[in-house]
Amino acid sequence: MKVGIIGLPCSGKSTLFQLLTGAAAPAPGSRPEARVGVARVPDSRVDALAELYHPKKKTPATVEYVDVPGVTKGEGSALVDLPALRGVDAFVHVVRAFESATVPHPEGAVDSLRDATILELELILADLGTVQRRRERLEASIKKANRAEDVAERAVFLKLEPVLEAGRPLRQLVPSLSEDERKRLRSYSLLSEKPIVLVVNMGEDELRDAAGFLAGAGLAELASAPGLALCPVSAPIEAEMARLSPEDARAFREDLHLDEPGLDRVIRASYALLGLLSFLTAGEDECRAWTIRQGTKAPQAAGVIHSDIERGFIRAEVVTFADLVAAGSIAACREKGTLRLEGKDYVVRDGDVINFRFNV
Ligand SMILES: Nc1nc2c(ncn2[C@@H]2O[C@H](COP(=O)(O)OP(=O)(O)OP(=O)(O)O)[C@@H](O)[C@H]2O)c(=O)[nH]1
Numbered sequence: 001m002k003v004g005i006i007g008l009p010c011s012g013k014s015t016l017f018q019l020l021t022g023a024a025a026p027a028p029g030s031r032p033e034a035r036v037g038v039a040r041v042p043d044s045r046v047d048a049l050a051e052l053y054h055p056k057k058k059t060p061a062t063v064e065y066v067d068v069p070g071v072t073k074g075e076g077s078a079l080v081d082l083p084a085l086r087g088v089d090a091f092v093h094v095v096r097a098f099e100s101a102t103v104p105h106p107e108g109a110v111d112s113l114r115d116a117t118i119l120e121l122e123l124i125l126a127d128l129g130t131v132q133r134r135r136e137r138l139e140a141s142i143k144k145a146n147r148a149e150d151v152a153e154r155a156v157f158l159k160l161e162p163v164l165e166a167g168r169p170l171r172q173l174v175p176s177l178s179e180d181e182r183k184r185l186r187s188y189s190l191l192s193e194k195p196i197v198l199v200v201n202m203g204e205d206e207l208r209d210a211a212g213f214l215a216g217a218g219l220a221e222l223a224s225a226p227g228l229a230l231c232p233v234s235a236p237i238e239a240e241m242a243r244l245s246p247e248d249a250r251a252f253r254e255d256l257h258l259d260e261p262g263l264d265r266v267i268r269a270s271y272a273l274l275g276l277l278s279f280l281t282a283g284e285d286e287c288r289a290w291t292i293r294q295g296t297k298a299p300q301a302a303g304v305i306h307s308d309i310e311r312g313f314i315r316a317e318v319v320t321f322a323d324l325v326a327a328g329s330i331a332a333c334r335e336k337g338t339l340r341l342e343g344k345d346y347v348v349r350d351g352d353v354i355n356f357r358f359n360v
């Protein structure tokens, strides 16, 4: 999974990117440019499997994050065709809610609902430009050759335009499109079509009553629309916690009434929004979590590990994580009857521990 981090200037995007991926801050005064980094998906199940197997390697699932320069009001089209954003599955939109005398706000004052709305409109306007340009080209080509493929594509674009013109993101249209239309849509890098996690970067006071702040600022209502999720964090507090020992960090979090690290929440929110889940593989070489979409069948899940395993798929030996840990070993699961043999139509579930049988 790949997620682009976007937002107005100085909202805390790069700070969040560095915290998520462990990347170093760029040298002061260096030219702003896109950066790509990898975050590990926190998963205590991988640790529990490692206790059983003592593997040489323990590998969590990962999410790739892309940090891009801030979008200035009126300049949303800068995000179109940005090579680093090609192929992202979702956006994290960092909305500033923190006050600071030293960090200037591009709009003069902090107003997170206004900022969230400004950026959304930038995405919509950028898409409107893309869609109009593409449709004009299609019209010209239809006049010349009248190919059925172009006509079908124009039909989709004719559905997109009025939505964008009404100031609505394409995200809201997606649920009503057919599978074929969605596929066509996906081949263009349209911005307002992507799901968004609104990461609200707040100060310590706001974070103490995050739910109250989000409701009061109107962000909770904004984020109740389809394809949006909301996630409060405080970048400086996360940075401070990253420096503490795990015990001290836990005590700090309890003091702030936070049940898990803010960064874990950001990663989990992206997972949930995209309908992703993890299945696991366990052995003496490696215990590992793998990411798939909900509804993925066993052979395609195998394909995430290696295309040969998908191609030569015979069956999957499946046990739930809970059953494996309770029994202590695959052999014990086999005896108890909790190890299942599943075929090519099996839909993989979150927390399945799988051994694929294949032949190539
Ligand atoms: N007080 C306070 N300062 C913050 C917070 N988050 C980020 N900052 C500071 O704000 C400044 C800008 O942060 P960045 O993470 O570089 O912001 P950005 O969104 O990447 O900025 P651009 O890439 O220029 O658009 C830095 O000096 C940060 O230390 C926060 O939650 N509270």
Ligand SMILES: [Mg+2]
Residues within 6 Å of the ligand: 013, 014, 015, 067, 068, 069, 070
């Ligand atoms: Mg930045």
